[in-house]
Every structure is written in structure tokens, then in C-alpha cells.
Amino acid sequence: MVMSETTLRQEVTGLDTLETPVGSGPSLGSRAWSATWPKAAALLLALAGWQVVVWSGWRPTYVLPGPVTVFGELGERLGDGTLITAASITLRRALTGFALAVLAGTVVGSLVTRIKVLRTAVGSLITGVQTMPSIAWFPFAILLFKLSEQAILFVVVLGAAPAIANGLISGTDHIPPIYIRAGRVLGARDLSLFRYVILPACLPSFVAGLKQGWSFAWRSLMAGELLVIIANRPSIGVQLQIAREFADAAGLLATMIVILCIGIAVDTLLFGSLDRLIRRRWGLIDTNT
Amino acid sequence: MTATLTATTLESPPRPAPQPALHAEEVSKVFGAGPAAVFALDRLSLEVCPGEFVCVVGASGCGKSTLLHMAAGLEAPTSGCITVDGRSALMFQDPALFPWLTTAGNVDLALRLQKVPRSARRSRVASLLETVHLGEFAAKRPHELSGGMRQRVALARAFAQDADVLLMDEPFGALDAMTRDLLHAELESLWGALDLTIVFVTHNVREAVRLADRVFVLTSRPGRLAASFDVPIPRPRRIETPEVSALAAEITDRLRREVRRHGHV
Numbered sequence: 273m274v275m276s277e278t279t280l281r282q283e284v285t286g287l288d289t290l291e292t293p294v295g296s297g298p299s300l301g302s303r304a305w306s307a308t309w310p311k312a313a314a315l316l317l318a319l320a321g322w323q324v325v326v327w328s329g330w331r332p333t334y335v336l337p338g339p340v341t342v343f344g345e346l347g348e349r350l351g352d353g354t355l356i357t358a359a360s361i362t363l364r365r366a367l368t369g370f371a372l373a374v375l376a377g378t379v380v381g382s383l384v385t386r387i388k389v390l391r392t393a394v395g396s397l398i399t400g401v402q403t404m405p406s407i408a409w410f411p412f413a414i415l416l417f418k419l420s421e422q423a424i425l426f427v428v429v430l431g432a433a434p435a436i437a438n439g440l441i442s443g444t445d446h447i448p449p450i451y452i453r454a455g456r457v458l459g460a461r462d463l464s465l466f467r468y469v470i471l472p473a474c475l476p477s478f479v480a481g482l483k484q485g486w487s488f489a490w491r492s493l494m495a496g497e498l499l500v501i502i503a504n505r506p507s508i509g510v511q512l513q514i515a516r517e518f519a520d521a522a523g524l525l526a527t528m529i530v531i532l533c534i535g536i537a538v539d540t541l542l543f544g545s546l547d548r549l550i551r552r553r554w555g556l557i558d559t560n561t
Numbered sequence: 562m563t564a565t566l567t568a569t570t571l572e573s574p575p576r577p578a579p580q581p582a583l584h585a586e587e588v589s590k591v592f593g594a595g596p597a598a599v600f601a602l603d604r605l606s607l608e609v610c611p612g613e614f615v616c617v618v619g620a621s622g623c624g625k626s627t628l629l630h631m632a633a634g635l636e637a638p639t640s641g642c643i644t645v646d647g648r649s650a651l652m653f654q655d656p657a658l659f660p661w662l663t664t665a666g667n668v669d670l671a672l673r674l675q676k677v678p679r680s681a682r683r684s685r686v687a688s689l690l691e692t693v694h695l696g697e698f699a700a701k702r703p704h705e706l707s708g709g710m711r712q713r714v715a716l717a718r719a720f721a722q723d724a725d726v727l728l729m730d731e732p733f734g735a736l737d738a739m740t741r742d743l744l745h746a747e748l749e750s751l752w753g754a755l756d757l758t759i760v761f762v763t764h765n766v767r768e769a770v771r772l773a774d775r776v777f778v779l780t781s782r783p784g785r786l787a788a789s790f791d792v793p794i795p796r797p798r799r800i801e802t803p804e805v806s807a808l809a810a811e812i813t814d815r816l817r818r819e820v821r822r823h824g825h826v
Contacts, residue, residue: 280746284694287743291707454657457633457650458722459674468670472661554660555704 337522346526355511355530362497362508363534365421369428370489376429377436377485384437385444386466395441402434406492410499424496431492432485439481443474476550483543490535580646582726582758583609583632588641590627601627603783604641611646611725614752614759616769617777618812620820624784625762629728632760647725654731656711658703664714665690665699671721689717692751709740713747720755729761733768742800745771749797766816767809771800776812780819788815 298306319339326338333341349355380398384391409427417423447470455469497509508527515524551557590602601624609615617625630636631643633651658667665686672682690696693713703711712732719727733741749772752759763769769776770792778788790812794804 277750280743280750281694284743284747287740288694288698288707288710291710292705450653450655450657451659453635454653454659456635458671458718464674468674469659472659475661550661553702555702 334519335521337525341522342525342529345522346529349523349526354506355508355527358506358508358511358527359530359534361505362493365424365428365497365507366489366493369425369493370432370486372425373429373432373485373489374436374482377433377481378440380433381437381440381481382466385441385470391441398434398437398441401430402438402488406431406488407495407499409492410496413496414500419500419502421502423500424493427496428489428492432489435485435488436478436481439478439484440474443477443481444470446477447473476547476554476556479543479547479550483539483547486538486543487535490538494531579611581608582611582613582646583607583644583760584646585628585632585643586641588628588631588638588643590624590631590636591639600783602638603785605779605784605786607777607786607789609726609758609760611758612756613774614761614772615775615777616761616763616773617779618763618766618769618816619779619784619787620764620781620816622784623779623781625779626730628784629730629760629762632726633728645726648722649726649728650719650722650724651728652712652715652719652730652732654734656703656708656715658711658714658718660703662702663699664695664701664703664706667703667714668718668721671718675722685721689721690714692720693717693747707740709736709744712736712744716748716751720751724757726758726760729759731763732761734763734765741768745800746797748772753796766812767800767805770794770805770809770812771798778812778815778819781823787819788812 322339326333326336330336337345346355380394384395384398406427409430410423413423413426417426451469451473452465455465460468494509497507498513501510501513508531511527512524514520515527548557585605585607587604587606588602589600589604592599592601601622605624605628617628619625627636628643629651631638632645633649635651658664659670662670668686668689669682672685677685687696687699690699693716695710695713695717698706698710703714706714715732733744736744745768748759751757759772761769761772766776773792776790776792777786778790779785780787790808792808794802794808798805
């Protein structure tokens with residue numbers, strides 16, 4: 273029997289249809305619900321625990337106020353704009369610092385992956401700088417830049433850039449060799465190989481580095497704002513200092529809640545969803561769960 | 562390898578005897594050095610004519626993959642020379658599609674790396690995917706496709722390189738029998754339609770007889786050319802026919818004799 277062109281086409285496409293998975297995963301609503309309820313439950317439990325400690329009378333309420341007082345204070349400060357102004361000053365610093373760190377980290381990371389000698393020379397140094405607590409940089413930064421924005425940015429960049437560079441470096445280390453070979457076979461050489469194969473192949477690890485870099489940047493920034501206080505810049509760090517000096521426990525906790533919320537929001541909303549998007553595209557997530 | 566390539570393309574005025582599409586002369590490849598050195602290939606010489614479909618079979622360790630990698634320029638021979646007349650494309654057992662690109666994106670990258678202008682790429686990608694019957698799957702990502710479909714995308718990507726010689730390294734080794742049968746038919750019909758030379762490496766002797774005009778049998782450690790069989794069975798063929806089985810049995814006997822040489826009593 274001779275297989276005609278149409279028969280072949282029919283059989284090939286038929287097999288494709290049979291081999292393509294059918295049906296879709298759970299609906300958007302049920303996915304949103306299953307992602308939200310554990311978080312809401314954990315939050316409620318934490319708040320309840322806090323309230324129980326307050327009720328137990330372990331500390332007087334002017335030192336440890338309950339959640340109701342603190343959220344009242346938070347609402348008031350958001351309402352009169354104090355915390356909004358503070359958060360915008362701090363966020364502007366965070367974004368500037370993080371952007372500079374991304375630039376520095378990417379440049380250093382790419383150079384280190386592409387040049388072997390450089391890697392031997394500074395590869396372990398990058399990790400070393402990363403393990404250095406950022407607060408230890410501040411005395412030096414203040415000597416260098418006085419009490420200025422630059423001092424804060426300096427430390428934020430030093431805190432975040434190594435994590436970003438390391439993300440890129442470990443990403444290129446973990447590229448399956450078959451991708452490099454396939455790229456070469458397709459005619460990619462040095463620069464085109466870097467641009468079309470190596471760079472996209474290390475994207476997941478690079479995003480993980482960005483995520484980690486962000487948390488280092490945010491931490492360094494908070495430390496910086498407590499130490500480097502600049503006149504007429506009522507940042508979040510300044511709010512914390514003022515609240516401590518006036519023994520304003522409710523204001524202090526309200527400010528801390530803002531810090532926590534910004535940190536979580538950027539981490540999950542920005543980097544978390546970026547990470548999920550990449551993993552879904554690459555097929556690293558089981559879509560049925 | 563690039564040097565020899567340019568040399569052969571430069572001096573190719575029409576000649577009575579056609580230039581072989583692939584020519585290996587006294588090619589040796591040694592891995593390691595000193596007493597631990599392994600001869601993957603030892604002074605192997607062979608020629609493949611333009612438009613010919615040849616299969617290379619051999620037991621493990623005969624250096625058949627090494628031969629293809631050297632022809633593709635991924636590795637250099639230790640001695641001897643291997644030349645491809647025109648351009649070559651290589652396909653692996655692993656489809657090696659890039660997970661960050663869609664099906665169409667993977668084919669498009671091959672064109673982009675060949676410096677095909679953007680305006681021409683769109684329609685080229687569509688027609689290449691149509692050739693392997695995957696037009697509807699252009700926007701899918703590799704992980705959404707079955708193994709056979711991925712290998713067909715890899716085939717389309719290899720065609721995108723507009724190569725004269727297609728080198729295939731056990732491309733269907735990881736597929737189930739039914740998918741493999743269909744891909745054999747598909748490859749055979751594409752090869753018939755295009756002006757293409759195919760060098761197909763496999764350890765599956767029936768597959769070799771099903772596909773090839775000529776089957777080369779290699780010895781193992783060191784890899785040498787043991788025999789070459791013409792396959793005079795008319796196309797299109799089927800893998801189940803008695804003619805295919807009979808010739809496959811003959812080649813298998815030859816291979817077994819080779820393997821026995823390495824056994825102990």
C-alpha cells in the first residue's frame with residue numbers, strides 16, 4: 273500500500289490532535305480564591321495573636337498598642353498625607369538605587385561571564401560583597417559622601433548589585449549545553465550567541481537575582497534612612513526616628529506596616545508575577561495545579 | 562573547516578563528475594591522550610553524492626555522532642579532513658528548541674541568524690511550519706507540543722537554514738513507533754520534494770533500510786567503515802515489508818559480527 277500525500281497529512285495531523293492536551297485548568301476565579309484565602313487566614317491569625325499578647329498585659333499599651341489603635345493611626349497618617357509623602361520620598365530613592373544596581377549588576381555580571389580571567393579574579397569577591405551587611409558600609413559612605421542622598425544610594429547599589437550580578441552569572445552557568453550547541457549549529461557566534469541564546473536562557477535566574485537584589489536594596493535603604501537623616505526629607509526612615517523619639521508606639525508600628533506592605537507588594541506583585549510568567553512560558557509550571 | 566568550505570565553494574565550476582555533497586578523507590578523531598586515548602574514528606573515508614539519502618549505522622562507540630559533529634563544524638578532526646559542499650544543518654536526538662520562544666519564534670531565529678530580512682521572514686516561517694504540518698501551532702510554546710511535534714519543529718528549523726546537506730543525529734530515537742513511522746514518511750516525502758542530501762545517523766537498522774539509498778556500517782572503537790549496502794527497494798517504502806526486513810537482517814548480522822569482536826569468551 274502506498275501512502276498518498278493526503279493520507280499522510282491526515283494521519284500526522286490526527287496524531288497531533290490526539291497528542292495535544294485537552295481542557296483547561298481551573299477557572300480564574302477559583303485560582304484567585306485558592307491563592308488568596310491562605311494568605312488572608314494567615315494574616316488574621318497573626319493579628320489575633322498580636323491582640324492576644326496585648327490583652328495579656330505583657331507590656332503597657334503605650335508601648336505595645338493593639339491592632340485597632342495601630343490601624344486607626346495608620347489610617348489617620350495616610351489620610352493627612354504624612355505617610356504618603358514619606359513613602360514617595362523613600363520609593364523614589366529605592367527606584368533610583370535599584371535601577372542603578374540593575375545597570376551595574378548586569379554590566380558586571382555580563383563581563384564576568386564572558387571573560388574567564390575576570391571571573392577567576394572577582395567571581396568570589398562578588399559573593400563576598402553580597403554577604404557584607406549593608407549597615408557596615410554606612411560609616412564609610414558617610415565619610416565619602418557626607419550626610420547626603422549619594423551616601424544612601426551608594427550603599428543601596430552596593431547591597432543590590434552583587435545579587436543581580438550573581439543571578440546572571442549562575443544563570444549562564446546553568447544553561448543546558450544543548451542550547452549552546454543548537455545556537456552554534458544555527459549559525460550564532462559570540463555576540464549573536466550571547467544575545468539570542470545565552471541572555472534569554474538565563475532569564476529565570478536573572479529574575480531571581482533581581483528579586484533578591486530588590487530585597488537587599490530595600491533593606492539597605494531602610495538602614496540608610498535611619499542613619500543618614502537629611503533635612504526637609506521626611507522619608508519613612510525619618511518617620512520611624514521621630515516616632516521613636518516621641519515614644520509614639522502606634523505611629524512607629526503604623527510606619528513599619530507601610531514598610532512591610534511596600535516590600536511585599538514589590539516582591540510578589542512585580543517579581544513574583546514576572547517569575548510566574550516566565551515559568552509558565554517555559555513550561556516549568558504544571559498548569560493543572 | 563570554514564577554510565575548506567570556502568575553498569570548495571570557490572572552485573566549483575561545472576565538472577563532469579559531481580562534487581560529493583559530503584566528503585570525509587582519512588578522518589581520525591582521538592579523545593584524550595596517552596594510554597587512555599580513545600580512537601572514536603580511525604582513518605574513515607566516505608563520500609556522499611548530492612541528493613543522496615545515506616544512513617550511518619553502528620553499535621555504540623563507533624563515533625557516528627562525532628562524524629556528524631565534525632561535518633557540522635562543532636568539533637575538529639584530530640587528523641584528516643571532512644568537507645561539506647555548501648551549507649549544512651544539524652538535528653539532534655533532543656529537539657533542542659528554545660523554551661523562551663514560540664514554535665514560530667524558534668524557526669524565525671534560524672532565519673534571523675542567516676540574516677534573512679525581516680520582511681521575508683514572516684511568510685517563510687509560515688510556509689516552513691506548513692511543510693511540517695504545524696501551521697496551526699505557530700503560537701504554541703515547545704512544552705505544549707508532543708515529542709514528535711517538537712522534532713518536526715526542529716526539522717522546520719533545520720530547513721530554515723536553507724542547507725544543502727542535512728545532518729541528522731538519531732533524530733527519531735526518542736519517539737514512539739507510530740510517530741516514528743509517520744515521521745519517516747514525512748521525511749521521505751520532503752526529501753523527495755527538496756533538492757537535499759541527508760546523512761542520517763541511527764542505531765536502528767530497520768530505520769536505516771526504510772530511509773536510505775545507501776547504508777554505511779561502522780565498526781566500533783576504533784570507528785572504521787566496515788561495509789556499505791545499497792538499498793534498491795523502490796520508494797515510498799514501509800518499514801514492515803519483507804524486503805526491508807531481509808536487508809535489515811543482513812546488515813544486523815554484519816553489525817553483530819562486529820560487536821562480537823569486542824566480547825570475551
